[in-house]
Amino acid sequence: MLPKATARCLVQRAFSSFSNATEMGLSEQHTAFQSMVREFAQEELRPIADELDSKKKFPREQVKKMGQLGLMGVEINKDLGGAGLDGLSYTIAMEEISRACGGTGTIMTAHNSIFMGPINKFGTDQQKKKILPNFVTGERVGCFMLSEPGNGSDAGAASTLAVYKDDHYKITGTKAWITNSWESSGGSLFATTDRKAKHKGISCFYIPFPSDGLSLGNKESKMGIRCTSTANVIFDDCQIPSENLIGESGQGFKIAMQILDAGRIPIAAQGVGIAADALQRALDYVMKKPVISQNDEELLAEMEVMVTTARLLTYRAARMKDEGKPIGKIAAMAKLYGSEVATSVSHKAIQLMGEDGLIKGGGVERNYRDARITEIYEGTSEIQKVVIAGHMKKEYRNKYTNGQ
Template identity: 40%
Template sequence: MSEIFLNEEELMLQNTVQEFSLSKIAPRASHFDQNEKFPSENFHDIATLGLLGLEISPKYGGSGGTARQQSIVVEQLARACAATSTIYIAHLSLCCRFISMYGSENQKKEILPGLVSGSNVGAFALTESVSGSDAAGMITTLRPQKNGFIINGSKTYITNAVEASTIVVMATIDPKLRSKGVNALIVDSKSPGITINPIHGKMGIRASSIAEIVFENVFVPKENLISNESNGFKDTMNVLNASRISIAAQCVGIAQSAYDAALDYTQNRKAFGQNLSEFQGIQWKLADIATEIEAARLLTLEAASLRDSKKPFIKQASMAKLFGSRIAVKSANTALQIHGGLGYISPTPVERYYRDAKITEIYEGSSEIQKLIIARNILSTAK
């Protein structure tokens, strides 16, 4: 990104994480993808750099920082390994952020240091088989009782669930109440009654685990309640809106890695006596993708800047996520097409970029949901 958009501290962070990601994370990406293996080495190294503490107060072991800085980090991680960036986002942007924004002082002191140091992994359990985009339609319930709550139900497609020790769980006091019944709690993954069922066979981001979490009469102490039904759903949506900026940055990273691979290939692959890069048709493809990546990057930076300034950012975050995911898929598809048959074979990373990109149009609010959010924001301010 041009220096006019980043300050000196941000440029230093970008250069540091880029060098780390390309030298440490990128060489491991194919192995973890092919084996569907959680990249514990990556997670440990990211923690060592202090990156798990971004936007978390130093009071709880964090390193402070901004949404802009977190976007910079996510883009560079995704450029090297999309799955690693997904793990990072679920851990920091969802689990840690929820506790940091809405947790009690005791919850922050007890839970955040372990998450920030990387000794514990965090997860965020919202999605259910009956309520994907319709988050308020959840049927996992909590029943108040003396000194705590009993949770019954199940969550699915939960990132980091297999490795997590701390899970932020959304449950309702009554499914009929929809958004007005949602509570958020901190749940220890080792609590009696919890069963973690790993889900295998994902198309992309295969090194990032997902699982079904089943709750059978799981007791949660009352001290673990973060948000009750008066604000639980609102708090959940606030966290998701902020996290979409990170997903947008992930999209830019995936798109950039695919573009880089395509650009390099066109300058080295010869056909009909000249490099592919000398064909006008190829040049137009590269020009389109380069322009769209920069536009996606600037949309993401705008959303992050608005959030840092405590100004309304939801529309811009959804725009960045909608456009960024579209460009990630387009860039990966273009890179694969330019590579031809070679791009379809696993030793070539572009086939991984192609598989990794698609999920960005689905998770943390599908493209269709982003359009609804954008439209509502536009219409609410139209005269």
């Protein structure tokens, strides 16, 4: 066993390394941005994260401040009111916000990635100018409506119908497990416009909240990310103008898949952030022990390796996105590993802290509960493996077919 002072020095040096901007290859601009977001998150969110969780309280004032910092429109162009930053900046911000409060990280990514993403990438200039400036200030948040009761991970099985008539669409159906539902002022909806065409008959729409014929189900009582609401969104002959169609009719499945691919990177960053906080809390606990055992050291070392590796993989995925390279495989890899690290490191932190790790209000048990959702949304871990294997087969079959 190492003397306490020596062990503290070694472990703290290791802990500082995994968030060292230079070792992560961040530019001065990215480093300054990271410092700004970290300061806000640690001062404004971390002290109230357990209260937000226990009271199921939406952090409205903090979200407004996030809007003022550009965090509710990170990748939206400046001429639309956004921060105009790159995907790596968004990834850094997601890690820092989630490190302080995983639930607030979910609010942020559902709003940035999958609500605004379809409009920002596939909307017309007129649609972008009309919708996006209202959602980048933090005053309003949005939601993403794809999943349905009973459909699970099958994004192409949309039974919600959008029927066109007289320059309007009339929408009927139910969307399930919708994040930010009760707080939303608008949402991106995926509904079937042509049943015969199956997944090629799905279209994407912008839906303002409230709308006639739109209602919300009861708020779900969840294991984690409890500071944001999750509920069904119910459409009963909800009528919207045809100008709310995003992209072309029948393009919805393609839009959803592209948005989910990109959205997996910030979820990976969320996992890294949750794991980093669990590791920090475990370190704080272990350093106060009179004797630091070999088991303590080994667990901390395993946690350090996992967090660092997940961060490197996530940053690589973000950089590839910014470079315009294909990200399907690496985004799935980052999301799969980042989510597994979030759960595993939080679990190890509880093991290190014993009963103290299980007590509500101590942070670590909340980390563990919040971590579990990262293995489910934006595609379950099982779906990520299917995606990764699909890319591998294509890559290696092409290699062998070409005789290489």
